[in-house]
Amino acid sequence: EPEVTQTPSHQVTQMGQEVILRCVPISNHLYFYWYRQILGQKVEFLVSFYNNEISEKSEIFDDQFSVERPDGSNFTLKIRSTKLEDSAMYFCASSVYATNSPLHFGNGTRLTVT
Amino acid sequence: KNEVEQSPQNLTAQEGEFITINCSYSVGISALHWLQQHPGGGIVSLFMLSSGKKKHGRLIATINIQEKHSSLHITASHPRDSAVYICAPTQSNFGNEKLTFGTGTRLTIIP
Numbered sequence: 001e002p003e004v005t006q007t008p009s010h011q012v013t014q015m016g017q018e019v020i021l022r023c024v025p026i027s028n029h030l031y032f033y034w035y036r037q038i039l040g041q042k043v044e045f046l047v048s049f050y051n052n053e054i055s056e057k058s059e060i061f062d063d064q065f066s067v068e069r070p071d072g073s074n075f076t077l078k079i080r081s082t083k084l085e086d087s088a089m090y091f092c093a094s095s096v097y098a099t100n101s102p103l104h105f106g107n108g109t110r111l112t113v114t
Numbered sequence: 115k116n117e118v119e120q121s122p123q124n125l126t127a128q129e130g131e132f133i134t135i136n137c138s139y140s141v142g143i144s145a146l147h148w149l150q151q152h153p154g155g156g157i158v159s160l161f162m163l164s165s166g167k168k169k170h171g172r173l174i175a176t177i178n179i180q181e182k183h184s185s186l187h188i189t190a191s192h193p194r195d196s197a198v199y200i201c202a203p204t205q206s207n208f209g210n211e212k213l214t215f216g217t218g219t220r221l222t223i224i225p
Binding site: 037098 | 200
């Protein structure tokens with residue numbers, strides 16, 4: 001069964017550094033999402049992306065975050081200048097449609113900012 | 115802001131028992147997801163529903179939009195069902211967007 005893949009599984013970076021988290025959604029999916037989960041807390045929505053544009057974003061998704069689909073397969077989340085509080089598990093997800101279509105999640109990238 | 119409450123927060127049951135997990139939310143929604151998070155952290159989508167009831171194998175999900183309440187039931191529970199179950203409603207017109215996640219119910223099934 002096709003799956004969403006995320007790389008790396010674990011990333012350690014120093015505060016202030018830029019990081020790029022990578023995701024390969026399922027090939028025929030059109031909608032892409034990023035979520036994050038700080039250790040011990042709820043999963044939080046960050047952003048949704050369709051047709052090379054952000055379609056929804058949360059209050060968390062401020063100017064230090066950006067998303068991109070640089071080619072036909074990858075979907076990336078960039079954090080420009082990481083802070084300690086960005087340490088979390090970041091999940092990518094995709095779906096065929098925006099409604100009535102199950103979400104498929106990747107296994108996540110654990111980001112540790114030191 | 116949509117407040118999402120799940121109960122119970124933790125549930126331990128014997129193998130074979132019928133399990134019910136409840137989810138209440140404060141704001142009218144367009145759809146609600148039930149998700150399963152494994153101990154390793156991976157998330158699997160179980161259901162998305164906007165009305166009525168859905169069944170998949172031993173899992174059943176129901177939603178009452180007027181009462182702002184949804185339930186997830188597991189029949190004939192098995193140790194492999196042990197996981198955190200999360201409900202996530204959305205107010206977006208597009209059912210997969212801008213989900214608000216509950217804190218989850220940690221289910222442990224004892225053989």
